[in-house]
Amino acid sequence: MQVAANRMTREDVMAQANTRNDEEPDAASRKVEIRPEGSAMLDATDESILDALEEDGRATLAQLSRLSGLSVSAVQSRVQKLEKRGIIKGYRAVLDYELRGLPISAFVSVTPLDYSQEADIPGKLHELEGVVSCYSIAGAPSFMLVVRVSSPSKLEELLNRIHRTVPVSTESTVILQTYF
Numbered sequence: 001m002q003v004a005a006n007r008m009t010r011e012d013v014m015a016q017a018n019t020r021n022d023e024e025p026d027a028a029s030r031k032v033e034i035r036p037e038g039s040a041m042l043d044a045t046d047e048s049i050l051d052a053l054e055e056d057g058r059a060t061l062a063q064l065s066r067l068s069g070l071s072v073s074a075v076q077s078r079v080q081k082l083e084k085r086g087i088i089k090g091y092r093a094v095l096d097y098e099l100r101g102l103p104i105s106a107f108v109s110v111t112p113l114d115y116s117q118e119a120d121i122p123g124k125l126h127e128l129e130g131v132v133s134c135y136s137i138a139g140a141p142s143f144m145l146v147v148r149v150s151s152p153s154k155l156e157e158l159l160n161r162i163h164r165t166v167p168v169s170t171e172s173t174v175i176l177q178t179y180f
Helices: 010-018 044-055 061-068 072-084 115-126 152-165
Strands: 104-112 131-136 143-149 168-175
Touching: 044 061, 044 072, 061 072, 104 115, 104 152, 115 131, 115 143, 115 152, 143 152, 152 168
Parallel strands: none
Antiparallel strands: 104 143, 104 168, 131 143
């Protein structure tokens, strides 16, 4: 892939950031952010709105207005544009699974025994109660699940259901504590 003459390579950007400039004494300490080509370009106001909504998805337009310094209608317009562009995909409640009766969380790595059926695995696992999410990952294993259950015996039951549902091998890691 040919890099356009007016575009800097990652190495050029890093070298420039690490070079001291007499006109700008703190140039080396600036945060350098490299966005992939085609990524959504957001201004600082959009970023602050997104950060606030990521922290509290129920933040009101008035709260976002105070945070950003924009009018409520301007914030509403920006949020709607971010939703329309697909940058904001939805809003979710953050649950306390222990209080919900599901104190056991685990990562389950999933390796297909028959790679010709690999594409079918996420859809079949999605139907199983206790499977919260499924990620396609690089290397072996092919998938990583997050599961939540009420007890160690329920985890064992879920693993058995996974094996009956799809031809895979699994490895489980129980989550002791989530920090963020």
